[in-house]
Amino acid sequence: MASVRxxxxxxxxxxxxxxxxxNNHPNVDPExxxxxxxxxxxNGYVPPLPRTQSxxxxxxxxxxxxxxxxxxxxSALMSGxxxxxxxxxxxxxxxxLARDKSSQETYTQFFARKGLRGVILRSFEESxxxxxxxxxxxxxxxxxxxxxxxxxxxYICCDSRDDSRRAVxxxxxxxxxxxxxxxxxxxxxxxxxxxxxxxxxxxxxxIAIDPSYDIEILGSMEGGAGLITRLMSLPVPPTAVFLTDxxxxxxxxxxxxxxGIRVPTDLSIVGFDDSDxxxxxxxxxxxxxxxAEMLGFESARWLCRVLTDPESESGRNFRIxxxxxxxxxxxTGRPTEDPFRVLPDGTRTPVLAEDIPVVTVRRRTS
Numbered sequence: 427m428a429s430v431r432x433x434x435x436x437x438x439x440x441x442x443x444x445x446x447x448x449n450n451h452p453n454v455d456p457e458x459x460x461x462x463x464x465x466x467x468x469n470g471y472v473p474p475l476p477r478t479q480s481x482x483x484x485x486x487x488x489x490x491x492x493x494x495x496x497x498x499x500x501s502a503l504m505s506g507x508x509x510x511x512x513x514x515x516x517x518x519x520x521x522x523l524a525r526d527k528s529s530q531e532t533y534t535q536f537f538a539r540k541g542l543r544g545v546i547l548r549s550f551e552e553s554x555x556x557x558x559x560x561x562x563x564x565x566x567x568x569x570x571x572x573x574x575x576x577x578x579x580x581y582i583c584c585d586s587r588d589d590s591r592r593a594v595x596x597x598x599x600x601x602x603x604x605x606x607x608x609x610x611x612x613x614x615x616x617x618x619x620x621x622x623x624x625x626x627x628x629x630x631x632x633i634a635i636d637p638s639y640d641i642e643i644l645g646s647m648e649g650g651a652g653l654i655t656r657l658m659s660l661p662v663p664p665t666a667v668f669l670t671d672x673x674x675x676x677x678x679x680x681x682x683x684x685x686g687i688r689v690p691t692d693l694s695i696v697g698f699d700d701s702d703x704x705x706x707x708x709x710x711x712x713x714x715x716x717x718a719e720m721l722g723f724e725s726a727r728w729l730c731r732v733l734t735d736p737e738s739e740s741g742r743n744f745r746i747x748x749x750x751x752x753x754x755x756x757x758t759g760r761p762t763e764d765p766f767r768v769l770p771d772g773t774r775t776p777v778l779a780e781d782i783p784v785v786t787v788r789r790r791t792s
Contacts, residue, residue: 428469436469437461449539450528463530471535481516481733483507483726484542488523488553498672499700499718503570506722507546514730521545523556533560544729546570546722551613566732568725568744571718572615580744582725584716586616586698589750590623590668591630593696593714596752597666598631601760602694603785604662606639608653608669608678620670620698620714632788639664643674650677651684658687658768662782665761666694672703672713679707679757685768690759692766697757709756716750 430448434441439458447454447462448471454462465471485504507518519542527536537545544566549557554574560567561578569581597605607624610617628635638660643649650669654677657663669675675697682689689695689709697704699713728744765777 428466428471430471433462433465433469433471436465448531448535450526459528460530463528463535466535467530467532481511481514481543481730482519482541483511483516483729484519484521484537484540484545486521486523486545486547488547488549488556498703499571502701502718503722506719506724507726508722509719510723510726510730513727514734516726516730532563534563534565537565543733544568546725546729549614566729568729570721570725573745573747577743577745580728582721582728582744582746582748583615584721584748584750585619586714586716586750587619587623587626589714589752590620590670591627592623592752593712594624594627594668595631596712596754597668597694597696597758598627598633598787600666600694600758602664602666603633603761603787604636604639604664604666605633606653606657606664606667607635607641608650608667608671608674609640609642610645610649610671610674611642612645617670620668624668633785643671645671645674647673647677647680650674650679651681652677654678654681654685654687654693655770658685658693659770660767662777663765663767664693665765666696666758669695669697672697672699672701675699675711675713676703676707679709679711685772686774687768689757692762694758694761699753704753704755711757712755713753714750715753717748720748 430441430444434444443454443458444462447459448466485507511518519540521540547557547560547567547569549569549572557569558576558579567580569579571583573581573583594605607621609621625635641653641656643653657667667678669678675695678695679689682693687693696712699715700718704711704713766774767777768774
């Protein structure tokens with residue numbers, strides 16, 4: 427690999443200028459920075475890691491870093507990561523690629539400049555190609571809570587499709603036929619699995635999905651509250667709702683309380699939980715549960731093993747899928763015999779029996 431002095435000779439600048447360019451110093455001419463980074467990439471230059479043997483792992487966001495609508499997942503994920511890193515006296519950095527990475531440097535060069543020895547990547551629909559590019563460079567990396575067909579991408583995720591199907595089947599078994607879906611607008615494999623599970627249960631029971639019941643929302647308290655306002659003001663509201671996000675579920679329960687909608691007497695709710703948020707609501711909601719802390723712990727522990735013993739078995743591809751679990755609590759019951767709609771101002775009007783479509787369940791035989 428080329429050294430800083432060799433790059434300086436090839437570009438025709440001082441070693442100090444090369445060092446500033448490689449470290450993204452603002453007082454470097456853009457054209458000079460481009461030439462330096464281009465020469466560094468062509469000659470395989472990677473900044474040396476600090477002499478300290480401590481493990482520094484980055485939690486890397488290809489786009490925005492932690493946002494409020496990510497909910498409790500991120501804090502639980504980081505808790506698990508820190509638990510694994512503490513075992514090796516390692517440290518964690520939160521990194522934004524969109525903010526800090528120069529377009530001329532490779533991901534490996536960028537991570538080395540940040541002092542990282544490995545990264546845990548958060549992946550969303552629009553940034554999956556970034557995770558694949560990082561994997562192709564060979565930098566130690568694992569994607570948390572998403573999966574890839576590309577065999578070069580290491581990942582750990584939870585499969586929530588089957589338990590989402592079971593959650594909706596539970597509602598159908600209770601007698602519900604008008605079941606709505608509150609789908610988080612972030613379209614990663616996790617949330618698409620939950621939507622697929624909802625659709626599978628409805629299809630297997632011969633229940634047509636009403637487009638007015640299939641709603642995309644923000645995964646936030648406001649998103650869940652708005653979903654309830656919208657659904658319950660329909661001419662024929664649903665009798666049950668399945669939400670794919672924890673914060674949206676809490677917001678939905680809060681809005682029901684505000685509108686005087688009794689859960690589960692008037693409306694049944696099944697949500698999703700990444701940690702223990704369901705234990706802090708009233709009623710405690712039924713949920714498809716995944717262990718985000720476990721995802722963080724296992725991803726960081728694998729990285730630590732790779733970084734301390736790259737020749738071991740743990741250096742091989744890491745592609746793990748864990749299962750969620752369905753937990754039935756106090757937010758689901760039989761559908762009400764006296765359906766009603768609630769306008770946004772709280773006005774309540776009955777739904778006439780003749781306005782309610784008749785739905786016959788036809789279980790698919792295997």
